[in-house]
Amino acid sequence: MNRKPVHIAMYSGGASSAFVAYHMVKQYGRENCILLFTDTLWEDEDNYRFMEDTAEYIGVPLTYVVDGRTPEDIFFETKYLGNARLARCSVELKVRQTLMFLEKLRTEQNLEPILYFGIGPHETHRAYNLRDFYADMPLEPVECRFPLIETFTEEPDVRRIITEEWGIRLPRMYDLGFTHANCGGRCVRGGFAHYAQLYKTWPERYALQEEMEEKFRNQQKKNVSILKRGSHPYTLKQLREHFETDPDYLEKLLSMNINMDKEDLQGAPCFICDIEKD
Incomplete structure (x- = not known):
């Protein structure tokens, strides 16, 4: 069955995913793109501000997918406390919700999802893992793209571009010293x-x-x-x-x-x- 492609930026609340989304929309048009955010309900309030500001700049509304449970709910339901080696919260609140969303696009709207990730050259191993994971779907594989690795000859200074050229303040957790938000x-x-x-x-x-x-x-x-x-x-x-x-x-x-x-x-x-x- 032929499906119309839909280009989906996996929005994480970080600068790289916003930058990738901007170039995705510029190439394929607003009407063919989705900015997808899977919400754990534990996010810092300034992350929401940043995502909404960048989505407005890009010109595509943010699509929220929310399970309704928090990571704490998952820990007590599964009787397994997440840790640095395994976190079932990401499986339930992010992975499962993403897969359900993609399947609905296919079955209800006859759209073929193509996913875009803000992963840079310094994290190539994560790109390989993601591509392998989505290629091994139970129903059909999903194409993954990594523009910061595959498109740009040099990794752009996305933080400078967003702050200086877009005029948008980065999430406060960057300045507070956290490695991720x-x-x-x-x-x-x-x-x-x-x-x-x-x-x-x-x-x-x-x-x-x-x-x-x-x-x-x-x-x-x-x-x-x-x-x-x-x-x-x-x-x-x-x-x-x-x-x-x-x-x-x-x-x-x-x-x-x-x-x-x-x-x-x-x-x-x-x-x-x-x-x-x-």
Whole structure:
């Protein structure tokens, strides 16, 4: 069956995905494009502001896909606390919702989705993972495109372009020192350094995560945690208490001058390629 192509920018709230969306729309026209955002309901409020500002500049309204549950809901429903090695919240709230949306485009509107990601040359391995994942769909494969890798001969300075040429302020989490803005700093895949930054910047959000983790541990009667140090659980309560007794520990973590496994320290990307394949 012949379907009309529809070009979909996978909007993440970051500068690169907005830049890619702009060039996608410029090439294929507003009427043939969608800006898709899967909302976990934990996002920082300034991310929404940035996405709406850039969508208005691009000239295509943002399409929100919302499951209605938060990551915390997923943890308690699945009885599995997300961590830097596995986060079922991204599977349920991002991956599954995206696949359902794509299937509706095909079956209800006779459209063929083509996905665009703001992944740069320094993350080529993520592009490979995404392409493999979408090529192995249960029903039909989905084409993926990575303009920052495949189209541009040099990676553009997207942050400068958006701030200086578009006149749009970047999400505040860039300036606050976070490596990514997923879930308003509460991303369970963030790692020690990320949670050190969260504690430093928004202790009230850190407290919400600590409270959730303690509630999960008590309710499930399991010695589990969001953070890991080697193969051992390391709770947010322990980390906070460490911060309180050793003022230099926070700076050691933020500067990464501490002996720790890289994945435990830096975390891992929360992305659609994190889904488990059966």
